[in-house]
Amino acid sequence: MIHYSRDNMAELLRTHDINPTHQRIEIAYALFSRHEHLSADQVMTIVNDRHAETSKATVYNTLNLFLEKGLIREVIVDPSKVFYDPNTGPHHHLYEVDSGRLTDIAADDVRIEGLPALPKGMETVGIDLIVRVKRTA
Amino acid sequence: MIHYSRDNMAELLRTHDINPTHQRIEIAYALFSRHEHLSADQVMTIVNDRHAETSKATVYNTLNLFLEKGLIREVIVDPSKVFYDPNTGPHHHLYEVDSGRLTDIAADDVRIEGLPALPKGMETVGIDLIVRVKRTA
DNA sequence: TCTAGGATTTGGACTCTGTCTAACTCTACG
DNA sequence: CGTAGAGTTAGACAGAGTCCAAATCCTAGA
Ligand SMILES: [Mn+2]
Ligand SMILES: [Mn+2]
Ligand SMILES: [Zn+2]
Ligand SMILES: [Zn+2]
Numbered sequence: 443m444i445h446y447s448r449d450n451m452a453e454l455l456r457t458h459d460i461n462p463t464h465q466r467i468e469i470a471y472a473l474f475s476r477h478e479h480l481s482a483d484q485v486m487t488i489v490n491d492r493h494a495e496t497s498k499a500t501v502y503n504t505l506n507l508f509l510e511k512g513l514i515r516e517v518i519v520d521p522s523k524v525f526y527d528p529n530t531g532p533h534h535h536l537y538e539v540d541s542g543r544l545t546d547i548a549a550d551d552v553r554i555e556g557l558p559a560l561p562k563g564m565e566t567v568g569i570d571l572i573v574r575v576k577r578t579a
Numbered sequence: 580m581i582h583y584s585r586d587n588m589a590e591l592l593r594t595h596d597i598n599p600t601h602q603r604i605e606i607a608y609a610l611f612s613r614h615e616h617l618s619a620d621q622v623m624t625i626v627n628d629r630h631a632e633t634s635k636a637t638v639y640n641t642l643n644l645f646l647e648k649g650l651i652r653e654v655i656v657d658p659s660k661v662f663y664d665p666n667t668g669p670h671h672h673l674y675e676v677d678s679g680r681l682t683d684i685a686a687d688d689v690r691i692e693g694l695p696a697l698p699k700g701m702e703t704v705g706i707d708l709i710v711r712v713k714r715t716a
Numbered sequence: 717t718c719t720a721g722g723a724t725t726t727g728g729a730c731t732c733t734g735t736c737t738a739a740c741t742c743t744a745c746g
Numbered sequence: 747c748g749t750a751g752a753g754t755t756a757g758a759c760a761g762a763g764t765c766c767a768a769a770t771c772c773t774a775g776a
Contacts, residue, residue, distance in 0.1 A: 497726045524658045539704055556688035567676055567711040574704040634755050
């Protein structure tokens with residue numbers, strides 16, 4: 443898929459068992475058309491820049507619904523807010539601590555080896571690798 | 580160092596350029612004697628279980644001071660609160676999402692290879708590897 | 717077309733983590 | 747002692763996120 447339209451979004455939502463409403467389509471479009479990491483607050487701003495007024499409650503409801511349905515993923519790097527990631531494939535993150543910029547690191551070439559066996563009765567939900575960087579002094 | 584006493588703590592604080600006050604010693608002792616990952620709230624509870632009353636402001640002030648001075652490290656795995664880690668050496672984390680339990684993974688045997696070069700003018704602050712696990716269904 | 721009922725959205729109250737401030741306390745030193 | 751600077755404190759405040767009951771939207775029948 444090269445370009446994302448709102449119609450695409452309705453499709454995408456349906457394939458994830460999500461009833462495509464106006465608000466949900468706008469929120470999905472905000473995330474997928476930019477393929478950027480956005481906070482709930484940023485999503486809210488973007489979505490309300492154009493036509494539809496969408497409430498804070500709906501933004502959070504929807505992001506949590508998307509998470510549940512596996513449409514997006516959350517990235518926890520900043521103690522003050524969660525980032526939502528439209529890229530659910532395996533990849534890692536580079537976090538610029540000064541600016542708060544969060545970018546992807548392709549998983550292809552990165553190898554993580556030697557992790558100990560999991561405790562009995564546990565299974566992996568995910569492995570997060572975050573490289574924190576700052577401007578050189 | 581095998582066993583931690585409050586006197587040890589005063590020593591430790593001094594070596595990190597921290598004036599050892601009553602409250603600071605108690606907070607350091609809470610963290611270092613258990614060598615566990617604690618939230619600010621847990622620190623507050625532990626410290627106030629015994630004698631000294633320590634205020635919320637002081638708990639936060641002190642944890643942030645310890646961070647600044649490199650005495651402890653923060654671990655960001657849970658969107659709702661920060662964990663403070665008395666182990667500042669290189670190591671990774673196993674996070675049990677159901678229970679919120681956070682345990683260490685020794686860095687010794689873990690190799691992370693193939694990370695891309697950093698953008699120009701950037702330096703690494705740290706690399707966080709978090710293995711998220713849950714009870715098998 | 718009309719309507720009832722479930723799904724969705726909404727404002728606003730609320731909770732929780734963390735910060736800030738201005739007053740208070742402690743202590744080291746003259 | 748008396749003072750000044752460092753540290754502590756209560757409580758107000760801020761921001762992210764949740765909750766709730768009421769309002770609105772949609773759609774499947776009649
Ligand atoms: Mn998916
Ligand atoms: Mn140190
Ligand atoms: Zn990403
Ligand atoms: Zn640790």
